[in-house]
Amino acid sequence: xxxxPAAPGKTRRELHETRARRRGIVIASLSTLxxxxxIVVLVPLAPGWEAVQESFFNGEVFLxxxxxxxxxxxxxxxxxxxxxxxxxxxxxxxxxxxDVRNPALYPLRLFAILYTDxxxxxxxxxxxxxxxxxxxxxxxxxxxxxxxIWGSLALxxxxxxxxxxxxxxxxxxxxxxxxxxxxxxxxSKSDTMRFVILPxxxxxxxxxxxxxxxxxxxxxxxxxFIGPVxxxxxxxxxxxxxxxxxxxxxxxxxFLCVTIPATRYADYLIAKQNRARS
Amino acid sequence: xxxxxLRNVQKSFGNKPVIDGLDLEVNEGDMxxxxxxxxxGKSTLLRCINLLEPIDDGFIELDGQDISxxxxxxxPVRQRIGLVFQSFNLFPHMTAEENVMLAPRRxxxxxxxxxxPDIAGLFDRFGLSEHxxxxxxxxxxxxxxxxxxxxxxxxxxxxxxxxxxxxxLDPELVGEVLDVLRQLKAQGMTMVMATHEMGFxxxxxxxxxxxxxxxxLEQGPPEQLFGAPQQARTQAFLSAVL
Numbered sequence: 001x002x003x004x005p006a007a008p009g010k011t012r013r014e015l016h017e018t019r020a021r022r023r024g025i026v027i028a029s030l031s032t033l034x035x036x037x038x039i040v041v042l043v044p045l046a047p048g049w050e051a052v053q054e055s056f057f058n059g060e061v062f063l064x065x066x067x068x069x070x071x072x073x074x075x076x077x078x079x080x081x082x083x084x085x086x087x088x089x090x091x092x093x094x095x096x097x098x099d100v101r102n103p104a105l106y107p108l109r110l111f112a113i114l115y116t117d118x119x120x121x122x123x124x125x126x127x128x129x130x131x132x133x134x135x136x137x138x139x140x141x142x143x144x145x146x147x148x149i150w151g152s153l154a155l156x157x158x159x160x161x162x163x164x165x166x167x168x169x170x171x172x173x174x175x176x177x178x179x180x181x182x183x184x185x186x187x188s189k190s191d192t193m194r195f196v197i198l199p200x201x202x203x204x205x206x207x208x209x210x211x212x213x214x215x216x217x218x219x220x221x222x223x224x225f226i227g228p229v230x231x232x233x234x235x236x237x238x239x240x241x242x243x244x245x246x247x248x249x250x251x252x253x254x255f256l257c258v259t260i261p262a263t264r265y266a267d268y269l270i271a272k273q274n275r276a277r278s
Numbered sequence: 279x280x281x282x283x284l285r286n287v288q289k290s291f292g293n294k295p296v297i298d299g300l301d302l303e304v305n306e307g308d309m310x311x312x313x314x315x316x317x318x319g320k321s322t323l324l325r326c327i328n329l330l331e332p333i334d335d336g337f338i339e340l341d342g343q344d345i346s347x348x349x350x351x352x353x354p355v356r357q358r359i360g361l362v363f364q365s366f367n368l369f370p371h372m373t374a375e376e377n378v379m380l381a382p383r384r385x386x387x388x389x390x391x392x393x394x395p396d397i398a399g400l401f402d403r404f405g406l407s408e409h410x411x412x413x414x415x416x417x418x419x420x421x422x423x424x425x426x427x428x429x430x431x432x433x434x435x436x437x438x439x440x441x442x443x444x445x446x447l448d449p450e451l452v453g454e455v456l457d458v459l460r461q462l463k464a465q466g467m468t469m470v471m472a473t474h475e476m477g478f479x480x481x482x483x484x485x486x487x488x489x490x491x492x493x494x495l496e497q498g499p500p501e502q503l504f505g506a507p508q509q510a511r512t513q514a515f516l517s518a519v520l
């Protein structure tokens with residue numbers, strides 16, 4: 001018997017893996033096609049399909065409302081854009097306050113604890129209502145009665161509570177030996193935090209924070225309840241105008257166009273970090 | 279001249295005494311090696327001297343000054359006492375040069391430009407000139423440990439403590455780190471070193487201390503301690519490791 005070389009330049013294992021991969025792709029494609037085919041065939045058989053198609057997937061309404069809704073979505077992006085950096089900074093303040101050890105500054109620590117407890121414990125939409133309607137109700141002069149300001153503040157306050165906890169988990173994940181190394185050189189506790197612990201902690205929590213900011217981009221739509229005509233409210237206006245729900249589907253698709261790539265990117269960052277740590 | 283004095287030092291973690299009434303004297307320019315089994319208190323002792331761990335009772339004196347007073351700010355004391363760790367503990371987000379510069383920049387308020395000649399000199403002396411701009415994960419274990427030593431030296435400490443600094447290294451990298459210690463010894467640096475490198479201790483140490491259960495059971499010049507140990511436990515330990 002002769003052991004013939006399987007193929008030039010390929011080991012037996014490589015050949016096996018290539019075959020297995022090909023087989024996998026074929027099977028995955030077939031089963032996906034089967035499921036999609038079933039949905040395409042079966043769903044239209046439902047008795048109400050005609051009506052649903054007409055009111056949710058109306059091509060004409062889609063094309064008519066799409067440009068206006070994309071425009072309205074830019075307002076969501078703008079609100080997100082000014083909220084996100086403020087959250088990143090305010091959350092860091094809260095996170096650092098929670099770790100204050102100086103007895104004279106205990107009130108700060110107490111404040112931070114109460115703050116995170118309260119804002120993580122109340123539904124976002126409630127905070128939006130309470131602040132968005134409550135504060136302008138004080139009779140403030142323009143522009144201080146704007147729902148943009150107070151709605152944004154509601155988002156900032158709520159999300160900062162979550163992001164502060166993420167920061168804290170990052171700070172705690174830095175090994176005690178890093179702190180020991182800095183202190184052993186004679187560095188102060190605050191310098192140790194600022195130059196040694198925080199830079200590492202902040203890098204480590206980037207993926208977790210990405211997920212928070214994706215959630216924030218969606219929750220900007222909650223401001224529609226207190227006034228700003230952003231994409232959800234604009235879709236509502238079209239719905240009433242055209243007596244058709246398709247604008248909501250359009251709004252959902254617009255959100256997905258932003259959130260899916262962002263989610264994929266966050267997953268990529270997490271995977272990269274896991275590789276780096278293993 | 280006596281430089282560092284420990285008197286009846288006590289330290290417990292919970293109910294477990296780790297340092298149990300320990301006395302030690304280190305003279306200026308001496309290299310003192312601490313040997314003993316794992317858990318005998320060598321690492322804890324070094325961390326106590328650097329004030330990373332507060333001691334429960336007793337005194338630690340540096341240059342005649344009680345540095346172990348709990349009311350005292352440990353920060354200025356630590357600047358005078360360098361500590362190098364088994365696991366290097368370099369700051370991974372900084373280059374080798376930034377690792378070394380951070381403490382002098384923040385504490386002595388010196389600028390990078392003011393520090394550079396001095397620090398470049400240290401890197402050069404320990405054969406790391408071409409690695410100043412590298413990050414810790416781009417360096418070998420031996421190189422990382424040498425950077426960690428430079429980082430401690432950059433504060434110009436009066437005394438250096440080494441906590442099993444070659445234990446985490448591959449055998450072929452141990453030599454380059456021990457060479458650094460030989461150089462420091464030749465320059466008259468006062469050093470206390472916890473180590474399992476018995477050959478090195480025998481060669482370089484002025485005094486070897488055998489620790490057992492948080493106490494110095496036996497101490498003396500290396501030829502005496504390695505050649506003719508008096509205590510049964512010292513003999514048992516040495517015959518197990520040599």
